[in-house]
Amino acid sequence: MSGSFSVAGSRVDYGSHRLHPNTDPRVLADLQGLLGDDLQLRPRNGRLHVGDAWVGFPLRALDLARRLPPGLLARIGLDSLTRPLRRRVPGNYAEALRGSLGPALYESLYEPFAQKLWGLPGAGLDVEQARRRVTADTPWKIAAKMLRRGHGNGQGQVFRYPVRGFGQIAETLADAAVDAGTDLRLDTNVTSVEVLDDRVRLTTDTGATLSAPQLFTTIPLPVLARITTPQPPAGALHASAGLRFRAMLLVYVVHDGRPWTAYDAHYVPDPSTPVTRVSEPANYRESRHDPADSTVLCFEIPCSLDDEVWHASDDDLAALAADTVSRLGLPTLRVVGVETRRLRRVYPIYTTGYQRHLEGIDSWADELPRVTTFGRLGMFVHDNSHHAIAMAYDAVEALGDEGFDSAAWAAARRRFAGHVVED
Template sequence: MTRTHIAILGAGPAGLGAAWQLVKQGKAEVTVLEQKDVVGGNAGSFELAGLNVDYGSHRLHPATDPKIMADLQALLGEDLLDRPRHGRIRLQDRWIHFPLKPQDLMLKLPLSFGAGVAFDAAKKFVPHQNGNGHETFTSVLEKGLGSTICRDFYFPYAKKIWGVQPEELSAIQAHRRVSAGSLGKMVKKVLSIVPGLKSPSAGRFYYPKKGFGQISQAIADEAQNLGAEIKFGSSVRKIELGEKQTITFEKDGNLETIEADYIWSTIPLTILTKAISPSAPKEIIEASGKISYRAMVLIYLVLNQSQWTEFDAHYFPEAEIKLTRLSEPKNYCVANEPKNQTILCGELPCMVNDEVWNASDGELVEMVRDSLKKMWVAD
């Protein structure tokens, strides 16, 4: 009996995870097409100045689905490190811990800020109408955190990252991305300071010893051991749909084809819809053409010192500072080598072909230096 053949487009965590589970459970033969020469996609890692660094800042949250977490722990073993979160954010010219701690909000910031947070909390006990029932990023966060924290942190930061007003963002982003999703949760954080009440996973994250890309590499290795095939350097050019699906891809300058019973895609819809033949309906093509993607430029600075600061990441919500985050990868995995070097990764959200995207390396370095001068980070 011929086994089902599934072609998976893209060797990021999603594509590799699917491939691994399919061959692990004996459900299909699997071929993964990946245009790069390595796995991981944006969640991959690479070596720079003797250190493994990621494309930006990545962590594995303890709230990850228990089954997925168990699989990753089995794959990585002791290489999956349990680390405390130790970042900081600049608010109103003062540094406070990030993730936000209630005691910092009340004691380290100006009295007016603490009073605003307290007033927002008090309003929770006043009956009020829920508006028109339509949730947005703004409404979800203001309802959960109050206007003070939203005004000074979450809304400015969201605008910098996404490039649009918070009112234009989906409520899904608010529900998924904000860990301290309500003042009630923040009260629980206060109580967690009391011995015996603190969750073992509070303020912690998991991180692979060799960089976040080690997760994808471990999954890829296991999938290949079980029979999955990964074709690197393979760019999809055409997908012909029929009783069998035929995929034409370019590899080493030559066009090759494979047939599959099913195609599972993790590549951008803007690329997928253009590759399909017979062509997708006109409305699908038009809809996919309206999808825009937010870009990001990453700047890596190699410093000739063992450690820059004790913090893993620094966050900048202020509009006048182009950086949104500055991380020190060495602090994520407690790396001791190399002894006299460390790396900083600066993140600059942008749009393709804007001034940041088209800036030279020298101009980008100056943007980072300007940000550091304005924020006097290393104090």
């Protein structure tokens, strides 16, 4: 998901990606060492559509006060004052955020986003979803965060991004691994995993077998459970079928001229379009490699595999993109090309009570000797790339001369529970 590829001579990502400032310092130091000046420090310059207004994103206090409809601003203020009256243990995402942020902010932003991102109303999502996704959970905390930003401490105002697209991070890490002796096989599907007494044996779709004393895997956890012997207990395997993932359709529109806008990304909670975000990758970097006379826009459409939009033609998707920008009052597209990418598993969906479906295979995988599962789909967690990389560091550190240190890995897993996703 954090790779890049070229469309009409411009490097693009699988949706808007940036390296966030809260990257673990040891990971950041290594990436800086490997990428050098190619890893640029950039100011964030996004916009969020609320009501009928565009406000700067990340949110800025003065901008909000100037641009938000006064009625909405007053309701948000009133909700903050009445927060103590809403204190009760929340049963789901909607109750958690209505309670902490207040109904006005929840209904204008978080509920419509939830519906589009995960395909469910907030009442159908687990409380854990609110914790994983919303760092500042009261209007006062949001205001404090905005004011801190005003004093320029950098968090949330800047990000890092490689000159050749976000995927340059993974490519550079891969090159370093190969230089260090790694045998890297891309486009190779693992079809079975056998845990033996002294090693783990993999079979791939090319019919090759590979074996090693320890397996580190980021294969989606329910898939790992299906292809591994010994199998999880039947009940756990059956329950894991209830784990759901949201798919993502990415529409890349090549626009004649550059830039399309000065912004890096537009965030769109509006229910009138399935698009959640429009990004312009060339605005994420200063790069002499980018074409001078065209730019590519990426439209993110979270969906299910049985949604009509998942099967739509490129022409229909270009029309949807054009309709979306016109509804939002954004500059007209001068379309000279369209490409699409379809990712089947992007967001783990935390439906209410999802833990019941997860806990059986999670503890099976945790106790499986010689196998360590991590990463976004390997743990069924919402995470950023820097979290996935930090997990890999911890996994490798747990592997000592004496074998795999399960206690160190268990402690690392407890730390991962504190990861919160940044947008």
